Amino acid sequence: MFRFPDPTAAPIPFPRPAPARRATPEGVLAELVAGNQRFVAGAARHGHRLAAALAAAADPRPYAAVVGCMDSRVPVEAVFDQDFGAVCAIRTAGHALDQAAVASARLAVDMLGVTLVLVLGHTRCAAIAAAMEPRRPGAGANAVLDEIDRNIGTVDFARTDAARIATRAHVVATARRLRMSVAATVAGAVYDVDTGRVEVLSTL
Known part of the structure; x- marks a missing residue:
């Protein structure tokens, strides 16, 4: 039977x-x-080769953490053509930063030695679209949409490119928040689901 670890026990050494x-x-x-x-x-x-998975099993050496959306069209390792063990992928709807997401990014930096955390938004994001919907439930109804609301509150939704602007504003705001929480460089980017291209928004 599974048992949660004893919080009073000494921490298990984690080799860097x-x-x-x-x-x-x-x-x-x-x-x-x-x-x-x-x-x-x-x-x-x-690609998804078993040999590569087995090679990374005993000695993973990730050098990047990507905080991205849970969207099924944006598999982080494929988008960046990275092999097993190279990237720590932290995914939530609309790359919203809850306590677990921030803690995961910190673990990637502090315990695994990751030096770059990349916030990856994407086009045609359903969470962005839902947050822009005027008829959605009020504040507090959904933590993800509430966070996006705070990050895109100054965007003029009447513009034809409002979704594009909102997506970028949300990425930049998320990266800014992460910079206050992790001891690593944080950058932002947007993945275009129609072309496969990633555009870097914030420089190092």
């Missing part, structure tokens, strides 16, 4: 991995961008 390739935030972002370019070009190097 050796420095990963391209450990600087600039190098990590460059690797992710290059991986996305391979993905768009149809020249991906990595």
Whole structure:
């Protein structure tokens, strides 16, 4: 029978991995961008191979954490053409930052040595669209939509490109909040579900 760990027990030592390739935030972002370019070009190097999974099982060395949406069209490892063990993926609806998401990003940085946390929004986001819906339930009805509301409150929804602006505003606000919580570089980007391309919004 499963039992929750005793909170009074001594913490289990967590070995810090050796420095990963391209450990600087600039190098990590460059690797992710290059991986996305391979993905768009149809020249991906990595796939779902059991051998790769087994190779990373005993010694994972992630160098990036991606805080993204749970949307089924945005599989983080595929979008950035990354192999097993390379990326810590933290996914919630609309990449909303609840306590667990922030704590997960901190663990990736503090325990696994990740140097870059990338907030990844995407086009055609249902959570963004729902938050922009004037007839949705009021404040407090849904924590995800309430957070998005706070981040896109100054956007003019009458504009034809309101969804695009709102998506970017939400990414930037999420990245700004994460910068106050993690001891790593935080950047923001948007994935276009129609083209497969990732656009970096905030520079390092």
